[in-house]
Amino acid sequence: MQPARILSLETAVPPHRATNDEVKAFARSVFAESLAGNRALDRVFDSSTVEERWLAMPVDWYAADHGWAERAGAFEPAAIALLADVAGRALAAAGVAAAAVDHVLCISTTGFAAPSLDARLIGRLGLRADVRRTPVFGWGCAGGVIGLARAADLARLEPGRVVLCLVVELCSLAFRPDPEPVNVIGSALFGDGAAAAVLCAGPGHEQRPSLVASGEHTWPDSLDVMGWRIDDVGFGLELRRDLPAFLAARLRPVVDGFLDGCGLTIAGLDGVVGHPGGPKVLQAVEQALGLGPAALADSRAVLTRYGNASAAGVLMVLRRAIDRGARGRHLMLALGPGFTAALNLLEL
Template sequence: MPAPAQLISTAIAVPDNILLQSDVAAAAGEIFGPRFREFDRMARVFDSAGIHKRHAARPIDWFREPRSWPERTAVYLDVASALFVSAARRALDEAGLLATDIDTVVTVSSTGIATPSIEARVSGALGFRPDIERVPVFGLGCAGGVSGFSIGARMAQARPGTNVLVVAVELCTLAFRLDEMTKANVVATALFGDGAAACILRAGEGGLATVEAAGQHTWPDTLDIMGWSVDPEGFGVIFDRSIPPFAEAEMGPAVDGILGRNGLTRSQVDRFICHPGGAKVVEALEHALDLGQGALDVERDVLRDYGNMSAPTVLFVLDRIRRKGLPNRSVLAAMGPGFSVSCVSLVAAE
């Protein structure tokens, strides 16, 4: 049986522009208040989201003007490429590798469209070999960080000794819409930030942790819970208010099923490393997984400092926890469009 994949390194990167939540709330009041009758009632979401600041592809004033899809795409290509390079270089440096040592690159992103995909656009800047295998992954949203990690681990295990770079990069703020007077748009404005995370995986010995198992669960008839609509100005957020109660009711059995298929139980997990989609989602996950209030403390810290960056966010949590010291067994978990949950079990190196 081939050796399991090892986590070799992790790294994160964010844009330079910082959005303080207080400034975003004030700007949202100016933009939505006069035109959206329900905004005053919804404005408390900016205080209850659990976010102090976020990083964005552009300064706050850029979002005050109408933006076309071509404008948004130009920013996506520019900033996503820069963040990819920054996160990848940091992961390579930490692993003691060069870009020429990477055999496969998995790129996870659902907040922009790029053909050729981002890893091809930055290949020259990073110095990838011409024979590198490219695996772009689109459409997994918030679950993409865990699913991309799982894909990278399987590719590393299939070809022992090769190095797999996984990069999740999302520019969620580019989905902000001046034309959509909807609750979903207001909630997204209160939650979303931009960032990238990278990790390197390799089958063999000597990593930070062993990738023990992975799995997914997709609930039937849930396509309308989360996703994008596509219209002339760009992506429009689909963000159902039922996500926290859905997570509280459904996440436990789904995770138990994934663990059970891999011969594990929840009692054997020392730490769940979860995607902090929002303060209410974090609380719902603590209830769903019987973790106790406050157990997902690092998740709350990442949410406070970066907001919900979609796919990279759970890898920000992983990066922060592993720098403190991974527990014996941890399980990455994230929910995303589908509606689905993706999990990966890690066993820390001794």
């Protein structure tokens, strides 16, 4: 199977920057009635390791009650603006004209639109009227890894086919002023972001990073580990408290099986591109895979700078690894609703 090459990868964040202190102060004011004097809130924020994140809306917007209509009304223009920016830069970096794109894969689990976001981008980006489109909802934090894998599959169907993979996640729009512990954790960890990658298979791009293999594993009876519940307010985060323990106990055999199919072991990797899900998740992945303290340094740096931007987060980590000159065989790993481990083998 010929490798699909990543011709370019760009990331973007929305315009509203918020420091950890600002978000913590906001959370204190919103949750004050239920959590006044409760040091648990401060502990959650102080241990998150997130120093800043970027939000789709100004911080004050989140203090008011918002239902489905207002959240959807905020999602669509913010998502389109981010995707138009990041896609334009990715195409320019790849040296590919928008009219040369054959397929657009557009991924988000924090909002949706009909017509879909990719349809709304055709005129704005200058894509062909006959461009093929695949909008995807529901992969959650695994969407960056699975999205690259599906884009690579599409690129391999025909040499020279150009695939534009788009990811946008506006996690902040799901914020709820409900002091349920999962909402406090979500407000401490999540941020917003987007990414775009241009992929192509065939000769002529041998010096670009390649996606060599991909895999997924969905554990039986694990649908309640993470996901969204949907009600009149909008999305509500669901996250099982024992997620780190789940990973520590079950992740290693899945990764070993995937790498064995590639003729590799964890020791034979040159690096790991891990989704920046949170400090406890990263620690659990390190423990499960027997990684050294520096193996997930890029993931921790992205978490500190941007928070957990769901599916866009692991692509931010990949961009950071490429920018610092990482080379060789890298495992790309993220976890999402299902409960699913998504894995790619990259040659950087």
